[in-house]
Amino acid sequence: MAGRTRRDALALVARAGLAGLGAAALGSRAAAAATRTDFRALVIGSGFGGAVAALRLGQAGVDTAVLERGREWPVAPARPVFGSVNGVTDTMFWFRRTARYPGLLPVPVRPGPGVLEVAEEPGLDIWCGAGVGGGSLVYTGVTVAPPRRCFERLYPSGLRYEEFARVWFPRARAMLGASPMPRDVYASGPFLHSRVWDRQVTRAGFRPEPLDSTFDWRVVRGELAHRVPLSATAGDSDFGCGNGAKKTLTRTYLPAALATGHVQLRPLHEVRSVGRRRDGRFRLEVRRLTPGGEVLGTEEFTCDLLFLAAGTLNTNRLLVAARDRGALPDLPAAVGEGFGDNGDQVTLRSQPLVQHGATQGSPCASGVFVPDGCGLPLRAESWVLPGFHGLPAVVTLSMTADGDHRGAFRSDPRTGRVRLTGWGDGSAAAARAALAFSRRVIAANPGTLPLTVPLPPYTAHPVGGCAIGRVTDPEGRVRGVPGLYVVDGSLLPGTVGGANPSLTITALAERALAGIVARAG
Template sequence: MGHDTGHRDIEHVDTLVVGSGFGGSVAAYRAAEAGRRVVLLERGQPYPPGAFPRSPAQMGRAFWDPDAGLYGMFDVWSFKGCDSVVSSGLGGGSLIYANVLLRKDENWFVHDRPLPGGGGYEPWPISRADLDPHYDAVEKMLGATPYPLDRVPYDDTPKAHAMQDAAAELGLQCTLPPLAVSFASQPGGAPGLGLPIADAGYGNIHGVPRRTCRLCGECDIGCNDGAKNSLDHTYLSAAAHHGADIRTSHEVKALRPRPGGGYEVDYVHHADLTAKKSRPPVRTIGCDRLVLGAGTYGTTFLLLKSRAAFPGLGDALGTRFSGNGDLLTFLLRARDRNRVRPLNASRGPVITTAIRLPDEVDGVPGAGRGAYIQDGGYPGFTDWIVDGFDIGRDFERAVKFLWDRFTDLFRDAPDTNLSKEISDLIGDGALTVSSLPLLGMGRDAADGRLHLRDGRLAADWSAETSEELFVRVRKTMQRIADVLGAEYADNPMWFRKRIITVHPLGGAPMGAHPGEGVCDAFGEVFGFPGLYIADGAAMPGPVGPNPSLTIAAHADRMATRMLEHASAQRGAGGSADNVPSPTGAEPAGGAGSPDGTGNGSAYGSFSGRHGGSRGPSDVAAGRTSLSFTEEMKGFVTYGETDPRIGELADGRLPLSFRLTITADDTDRFIAEPAHEARAEGWVDATGHGGRRPVEQGTFNLFVEDGPDDRRLMRYRLHYTDGGGRRRTLSGTKTVLHGPPTRIWPDTSTLYVRLLDGHVGADEEDGAEVVAAGVLNIRLTDFARQLTTFRTSGPDGLEKLLSFGRFFAGELWEVYGPDLV
């Protein structure tokens, strides 16, 4: 490969992120915000507003094929049974997606068994509840807002009204889904066309002004106004603000474990974007933590190519590939809601509405697998194509030109000569202003497999095992056509039993154990600590709706776990980051601010930088640390001082925390009466700044309090709320003598008071109580907590057993029978 793997002077960083899509960008931001040294490698180019290709000449070079001297953003893959279009560029798929931010339906987190015919195995080791707080965080960062159809001039969007009318007549559920689009200058402002967008507190990585949506229908070919809150304008700009080193035109070629821990990555730098068939030198970078976010194809391809270096990867690698049920059709010669004028599908963003088809798991017998149908759109080509010829034929000529370029890229692949079909479709008027593209997606069978064939990525997938889903979606689309007085037309490729997917998923799926997945429920690869899958490759099955939001939420949850592990490792004497502690600087104001108030969330900063963390030198040699993670949720009422009243009072607000609790010396923790450990993580106070880092925290286990049959568990967490007010969460679990049936309610119920200021234990009696309530740990979260116990140091298993004996012994002291 031209590199020396034994050379020790290669560049080394704490966290290396590969790819800048919905997985990589979120992970890079979270790690950089927490003060880690982050390098992100993106193979594509940056695209500031105004830089996206528009003319036929520019479009002709807008594809990714470095061997042909093409470094554009459309990356076309052709496989048996399906074709795919994904993105190459700073911001990944967000550059060309249609902005929809829908959550995966709660009932669709299934754990299916294999279906007859070998398809359908879909084991989701996570739930909607696991992702909900992370959905919240991503939606805030991306400025999720529905299309303002009830406002002028947005009410003049014929396709949105047509979809609503059709859904109403057919008795189907229709919504205006949240979109990552700026319709107003700032959150909460009045929408308007082409308004300047207020700069976020973290600035913009491009340094180019943005303006609000002009309803031009160009979302899927890159927004030259910057109205899309794509990842370059949000997460990547925030990551750069926090010190992330973002390197474009850097393509990763291989990866491997690094002797002594961590990983090494080989890459090339495409420094000359005009070169054809160039062979830039291979370089190497090392890291402690490696996050793969190169997309479903890119991540799986890298793992398959590097498989010899990862002998522990199981048979799940390459499995559970699906296209998320993607299906494109057309309604021809459609008219508006009054059937008076042609329906203009180019007005508005690409997608404005979503019709949901229920699933059997929703409690609808016989429904089959669920799906979504959304309106499509396309640019007003004749508004911006300048070719110097017969502009009356610009639209048809441009589309034919693009499809010729599209099919040229995989001309030698079997069954992909589509030019005639596309030409015929255009001739029938499917892609004119009197048509409406319909986009279907849903729970298809995740029975495809990605593998290598002659060194190239190949996919074995067929629409046949998902035929019932596709038939149902097509019939519903035909009914929509009937309501709108339109003619229905399939995508020509459908007759070849092929689909085009823009939502490929799977290949390195998560699972409950190595026999079920490549990575665990948090994206960490089984058997390879510090190696994470952040993108769509980790999905164990179809998301159902547009998967971008779920991928980003998974990456946010993954980053939380990654930072917790890194913090515990540092506290236990593992490798430390040779970087300054984070400053705590927050994004302030402007569109895309994480909490929508101008006070960006600092979640993910687990360094305990205000005194709660101990560095490696604080842990004596030969000692063994123990850590575990705990998450509790409940309600508090501000202005109330009694937790029992605050839990149920009108006006209560959600409160939760997630903590990594670490005893730096397990023997000492067990022996000392206070049984005190460090608590690091976050407190999420709804309405008071959201998720905030714990600046200093302590946890005391089974502290004696009066009688022998009474023990207390105490939590003291210092944080600062969104208004800059210092707060202390003081919580107590009271363990009293009683029957064994009391063990669960006593140990899972935390009575909480929020105190004004950072209050020590000896100062609490005089402190002002600003809120009170009760938090609980759910049984499913407790079961997951049991899997988070970690030790670091000699005799780890023995120390874990010692802790278990101590814990059980204390419970026996309290709940055991009276023997005298």
């Protein structure tokens, strides 16, 4: 009977998402399990790379714990869960005292474990998801692969595009549940701005293509019919969709990982440092937090296999600090080098006499890849900028395949903090490319005007610092440190190559874990 009860609980995990299941899935052993600090494998972070690692390790029978610094957020259609630009709450930002986001005044907020970290690095704001599901909580769902020509320029010969196109991209896309926006959703009122965007870029000679997305179109249709609270169709999804409109990792990889019975999830466990003990095993200093942000205490976790999936910013912070403090002295000198912002840029344009829609839905319907003519290869996507709804404006997010402009994470000798250095005007080339694309569209659409929004340089897609071929092998094994792996956006060499990073990170992690499991390390 006990076995059956546990199987029933695990089946519920897989069907219903996480919502408090991290301990419940363990049945009567939950209390004892929650106090364990020693595991065969530890995964730091529950975003795209960490969720893949958790599932594939669990399926291989490896005793694994996932340490996630952020909260576990329920899907609760009956009540608001997340804040938004139109209703700022303390759940929005990771330990900030003032809001910092496009369209938001710097209003005071109470510091706590919110869903988005906005790190003000020198010359660049870096955005990072914080919570069970990582970046999947706060991204806008676009699930697209980089063009072959860009991919092949970025990676060593051990990674073949044909293999990714045949195996890893389809596997990742299927697990994430990605699909293009249905025609009826595209034709609805909240996506008039998407139709205007498509019409404008078509007149400029481009051919917009539907993009796969991980929004749940069933829930989006429920919003359109006013059966569920509005979120995606109202443009309020950058800080999470409390009605379940996103297929976050809490509905795909993570519940499947818990259902193996070999994986534990520890939310509100913030890894502060990593190192190695004298016996060769890894040790982690972990700070436990309450949902309100109070510190409950600090513990040491130990493991044989350590998977870094804390996101580009925090994986680099942990590893650079561990190397420079002597906790992991054998780390490659290239750790922290080669950071890039993926060429993220936002541009706006307006046709004042054209209706753009009073409400603009968040999901991205389409995009174009522009290989030349803008200074850099560029992907442009129909986007939404919270706080600008109702204005006669359409928004473009662009990402360039910029192979030149890079920064580095280094320890500040005075404070010991790891900061981004050498960025300077690293965003300038991408900004010029984005403006060149916008000018081509404006020239082809009479009566269209550029709009200038004073945004600080930022990236929602930080990548690099532990690049494949420099710091790791093609399967994420860190050179010189057996048992240490990187499986997040740090693996990418400063750019995805003209795409959003989620699909590429997931596919790289799938390939890495397949090799690691097959070779037992």
